[in-house]
Amino acid sequence: MKAKPAIVIVVALFVVVLAGFVMHRHRASSLKEVYFVLDPKTPEGLTLIRPAHFVPPDLRGNYAQEFTNSAGKRTVYMAGRGATVPEMISAAYQFSRARIIFPPDMPTNRFDYLVTVPDKQHEQLQAMIRERWGYTAHPDKREIEVLSMRVVRPDAPALRVSTNTVQRYARGRLSRYNVSILIWPTENRLQQPVVNDTHLTNYYDFNWNFMLRDRASIDRMLDNIGLALEPRRQELNVLVVEKAP
Numbered sequence: 001m002k003a004k005p006a007i008v009i010v011v012a013l014f015v016v017v018l019a020g021f022v023m024h025r026h027r028a029s030s031l032k033e034v035y036f037v038l039d040p041k042t043p044e045g046l047t048l049i050r051p052a053h054f055v056p057p058d059l060r061g062n063y064a065q066e067f068t069n070s071a072g073k074r075t076v077y078m079a080g081r082g083a084t085v086p087e088m089i090s091a092a093y094q095f096s097r098a099r100i101i102f103p104p105d106m107p108t109n110r111f112d113y114l115v116t117v118p119d120k121q122h123e124q125l126q127a128m129i130r131e132r133w134g135y136t137a138h139p140d141k142r143e144i145e146v147l148s149m150r151v152v153r154p155d156a157p158a159l160r161v162s163t164n165t166v167q168r169y170a171r172g173r174l175s176r177y178n179v180s181i182l183i184w185p186t187e188n189r190l191q192q193p194v195v196n197d198t199h200l201t202n203y204y205d206f207n208w209n210f211m212l213r214d215r216a217s218i219d220r221m222l223d224n225i226g227l228a229l230e231p232r233r234q235e236l237n238v239l240v241v242e243k244a245p
Contacts, residue, residue, distance in 0.1 A: 031048075033053065035079075035114060036079050036080075036081050036112050036114060037063070037079070037081070038063055038064075038065040038067075038077050038079050040067065042067075042077060042114070042116055043116065044069055044070060044116050044117075044118070045116060045117060046114045046115070046116040046117075047114070047115055047116075047117060047124055047128060048113065048114050048128075049088075049111050049112070049113045049128055049129075049132060050111065050112050050113070051109065051110075051111060051112075052081070052082045052083070052109075052110040052111050052112050053112060055081045055082030055110075055112075057082075059081055059082070060081055060082035060083065060110070061080070061081065061082075061083060061087065062078070062079075062080050062083060062087060062088070062090070062091040063078070063079045063080070063081070064076055064077070064078050064079075064091075065077050065079075069118055071118070073118065075118050075119065075121075076121055077114075077115065077116045077121070078091065078113075078114070078115040078116075078121050078122075078125060079112075079113065079114050079115070080111065080112060080113040081112055082110045082111075082112065083110060083111055083112070083113065084106075084107075084108070084109075084110055084111075085106055085107045085109075085111070085129070085133060085135070086100065086102055086106060088111065088113060088125065088129060089102075089129060089135065089137060089239075089241055091122075091125065092122055092125040092126045092129055093122070093126065093137050093239055094122060095238075095239040096184070096187055096188065096193070097188070097191060098187045098188070098190070098191050098192050098193050098194075099193050099236060099237070099238050099239065100137075100238065100239045100240075100241060101142070101238055101239070101240045101241065102241050103135075103241060103242060103243055107133065113125065113128070115128075130244070133243070134243045134244045135241055135242070135243055135244075136241070136242055136243075136244055137239050137240060137241045137242070138239070138240055138242075139237055139238070139239055139240075140237075140238055140239075140240045141235055141236070141237055141238070142235065142236065142238050142240075143233055143234065143235045143236075144193065144233065144234070144235075144236055144238065145192065145193075145231060145232075145233055146192070146193040146194065146195050146231070146232060146233070146234045146236065147186075147187075147190065147192055147193065147194045147195070147229040147230070147231055148194075148195055148197045148229065148230045148231070148232050148234075149179075149182070149183065149186070149194055149195065149196055149197060149198055149222070149227055149228075149229055150197050150198060150227065150228055150229075150230055151198050151199075151200065151226060151227060152223075152226060152227065152228045153226035154226065155226070156224075156225060156226025158204060158205070158206040158207075158224060158225040158226060159200070159204055159225065159226050160204070160205075161202045161203065161204065162175065162176045162177075162202075162203045162204050162205045164176040164203075164205060167203075172207050172208060172209050173205070173206075173207055174204075174205065174206055174207070174208055175205045176203045176204075176205065177203060177204065177205075177206075178200065178201065178202070178203055178204070179196070179198055179200050179204065179206075179225070179227065180196055182208065182222075182227075183195075183196050185210050186218060186229075189212070189213045189218065190215060190218065193234075193236055194229070195234065195236075198227060204225075206224070206225045207221065207224065208221055209221065
């Protein structure tokens with residue numbers, strides 16, 4: 001007779017654990033992979049970070065998409081697929097990774113995340129990062145190494161003012177673009193701040209492959225345009241990431 005209460009307790013615990021498992025499995029199964037590519041059917045009100053499921057390297061990164069929510073309001077959903085913590089911080093604070101000063105020993109694992117709340121999406125992602133890893137960030141001015149994009153051959157054919165009337169990018173050919181379009185992609189590829197010191201304001205036609213990542217290839221493409229990157233130090237606005245004590 002004395003053993004019966006113990007049996008009842010064990011059975012009750014088993015039921016609770018089993019129920020929790022079923023609920024967890026239901027939540028996991030209802031979280032469709034298509035949500036992470038910001039499908040129009042992605043539910044509202046999701047805020048989560050999870051270990052990354054398999055994501056091909058060319059699909060990894062941060063995503064944002066504008067939608068009309070159930071209240072008829074235009075809003076932006078944010079997602080990450082196979083993103084690192086530094087990449088998430090870059091998206092959360094809207095800073096180029098090349099202009100962020102990270103603390104040592106950052107996690108190297110990759111994660112998926114979703115933010116589909118109606119407003120303050122960046123602040124929500126900041127809060128999730130702070131809660132999970134303890135990282136906070138603040139802007140500051142620091143003198144750092146930068147790459148200055150300069151004109152080295154002003155007579156280069158690519159620097160003849162464009163006669164095209166419509167902007168177009170096809171098969172690696174940019175028509176009627178200002179060279180400033182190269183600043184952010186170059187900075188992102190080389191992971192070093194790039195500043196525009198060309199003083200060029202006209203529109204040009206030139207070749208560019210946005211997929212190339214190595215410095216040698218980027219230098220060759222710039223040389224074909226008549227431009228070059230030169231290192232120097234400059235005071236810039238940066239984001240300083242710290243771990244809360």
